[in-house]
Amino acid sequence: MTEEMKYMEPSDPHSPVRDVLASGVFTRFLGMREGLHFEAKGKVPYDFTTEAGRYELAKDVTAFANSEGGHIVIGLATKPVADEKTDEVSALEYADNGESLKSQIVGILKEYTYPPVKDLAIEYLPANEDPKVGLVSVYIPLQDDDRKLFLISKVFEDKQEVKRIVVGIARRSGGSSVPSTAQELYVQIRDGRSSIAQRLARIEAKVDRLFETGKQPAAQRPGDKLAQRIADLLGGG
Amino acid sequence: MDRPVYALAAAPSEPVVLRDFFESGPNSIMALLEHPPAFRSSGWDLSTATTPRIAGGEYLEAASGDEKIVRLYEDGTLLARAAADTFLAWPLSREQFHQNPRLNTLAIVEFTTAFVYFYRRLLGKFDAPPSSIKFQITFQNADLGGKKIYVRPYPVLSTGWQFDIEDDDGPIEKPNMQRDIAILASEVAEDPNAAAYTLVKELFLFFCIPPNKLPYVKEGDPRRVDITSFSKR
Numbered sequence: 001m002t003e004e005m006k007y008m009e010p011s012d013p014h015s016p017v018r019d020v021l022a023s024g025v026f027t028r029f030l031g032m033r034e035g036l037h038f039e040a041k042g043k044v045p046y047d048f049t050t051e052a053g054r055y056e057l058a059k060d061v062t063a064f065a066n067s068e069g070g071h072i073v074i075g076l077a078t079k080p081v082a083d084e085k086t087d088e089v090s091a092l093e094y095a096d097n098g099e100s101l102k103s104q105i106v107g108i109l110k111e112y113t114y115p116p117v118k119d120l121a122i123e124y125l126p127a128n129e130d131p132k133v134g135l136v137s138v139y140i141p142l143q144d145d146d147r148k149l150f151l152i153s154k155v156f157e158d159k160q161e162v163k164r165i166v167v168g169i170a171r172r173s174g175g176s177s178v179p180s181t182a183q184e185l186y187v188q189i190r191d192g193r194s195s196i197a198q199r200l201a202r203i204e205a206k207v208d209r210l211f212e213t214g215k216q217p218a219a220q221r222p223g224d225k226l227a228q229r230i231a232d233l234l235g236g237g
Numbered sequence: 238m239d240r241p242v243y244a245l246a247a248a249p250s251e252p253v254v255l256r257d258f259f260e261s262g263p264n265s266i267m268a269l270l271e272h273p274p275a276f277r278s279s280g281w282d283l284s285t286a287t288t289p290r291i292a293g294g295e296y297l298e299a300a301s302g303d304e305k306i307v308r309l310y311e312d313g314t315l316l317a318r319a320a321a322d323t324f325l326a327w328p329l330s331r332e333q334f335h336q337n338p339r340l341n342t343l344a345i346v347e348f349t350t351a352f353v354y355f356y357r358r359l360l361g362k363f364d365a366p367p368s369s370i371k372f373q374i375t376f377q378n379a380d381l382g383g384k385k386i387y388v389r390p391y392p393v394l395s396t397g398w399q400f401d402i403e404d405d406d407g408p409i410e411k412p413n414m415q416r417d418i419a420i421l422a423s424e425v426a427e428d429p430n431a432a433a434y435t436l437v438k439e440l441f442l443f444f445c446i447p448p449n450k451l452p453y454v455k456e457g458d459p460r461r462v463d464i465t466s467f468s469k470r
Binding site: 033034035036067080081082083084085086171172173174175178180221222223225226229230233234 | 242244246248249250251252253277278279280281284285286287301302306308310312313314316318324327328341343344371373375377392393394398467468
């Protein structure tokens with residue numbers, strides 16, 4: 001008898017980070033790994049003096065909002081771990097301008113994201129050992145599906161703002177915030193999130209296959225087409 | 238220079254059809270593609286964090302940019318392509334990988350095993366049960382300007398993986414390699430870790446690594462991939 005997969009999400013995926021923040025014992029972050037619900041950022045996580053830095057913040061926040069929510073905690077240095085496709089917290093690297101960082105984040109998100117993330121909570125948490133420094137926590141709660149997708153309303157390519165009418169969509173994938181490619185955006189916009197457009201695509205696919213079946217003298221085994229399909233895949237087609 | 242990629246394919250031996258292939262909903266094939274089986278969070282599996290799309294009126298596709306692409310056809314053909322120089326090279330950057338093209342052994346074993354587990358989930362969705370599955374593993378463009386992609390046959394973070402103690406790094410034999418493997422559908426369904434081992438064994442043979450030296454494998458008869466060893470946390 002084979003072993004089944006044992007991986008299960010905790011019942012409240014936000015609780016591990018929330019518990020450490022509430023405890024005030026921030027050394028408990030050491031060794032904690034980033035994931036779908038947690039992103040650690042160093043002392044100077046985003047260069048808010050540049051448009052590209054503001055875009056990065058908007059990308060991270062909307063990626064959580066488009067997924068299952070989560071925490072971005074500023075003031076934690078990270079390093080990649082080899083046995084998981086993510087980073088882990090390697091040191092405390094407290095922010096020394098927490099209050100001002102908080103208000104900057106609020107302003108940037110207002111300008112760079114749409115619609116506003118509901119119940120977004122940004123907190124400055126001073127370190128026990130030195131209240132002049134601390135962590136900044138940005139908590140993005142799980143959002144209603146009706147409000148998704150959250151958009152980045154200013155998009156940058158190669159550090160230059162794209163001047164066309166354009167928005168970006170990012171989601172969490174493991175421990176990363178992944179912006180959608182133009183092709184993925186196109187499909188999401190074209191197909192919508194449900195109903196008629198998707199049904200039409202399915203009907204179209206079925207009709208195509210009916211015509212295809214009618215043309216074939218005998219049933220083909222899937223393996224017969226494998227070589228061509230792999231060639232298409234490898235060729236990027 | 239073309240990007241090095243690792244690809245997996247699987248197709249039933251008989252002409253069969255996945256039921257309700259283009260439907261959506263909680264238990265649909267579309268949902269399986271959107272939330273594929275995973276052994277843990279942030280591991281190497283087939284998830285792309287995107288909504289699958291119907292492509293060309295012919296197949297479903299989910300993709301994380303160029304890093305990972307998964308395609309599924311109504312006749313049960315499943316394809317997955319992963320970039321070897323980023324996704325399977327972690328934690329190396331693309332630039333670092335081109336200097337020292339070592340694959341992450343956990344990444345290639347876990348990704349291959351996740352592929353088998355995905356196929357296992359498909360088996361219950363065919364209109365008639367296939368008797369066997371033809372798998373195919375492919376490496377392409379594995380020579381980076383004279384530097385061959387290689388594996389060091391140890392679990393990541395082990396001493397052997399960090400230091401080339403026994404001088405047993407395995408460079409890939411040829412830049413483009415492909416192997417077909419037929420596995421009974423019953424084995425995929427009932428013993429996916431043994432089925433995954435069969436693929437992993439062939440994969441490491443590309444790198445001239447003998448089966449008795451494979452990491453993340455549990456000894457026994459048959460040998461199996463040890464999925465409990467993927468996460469040490």
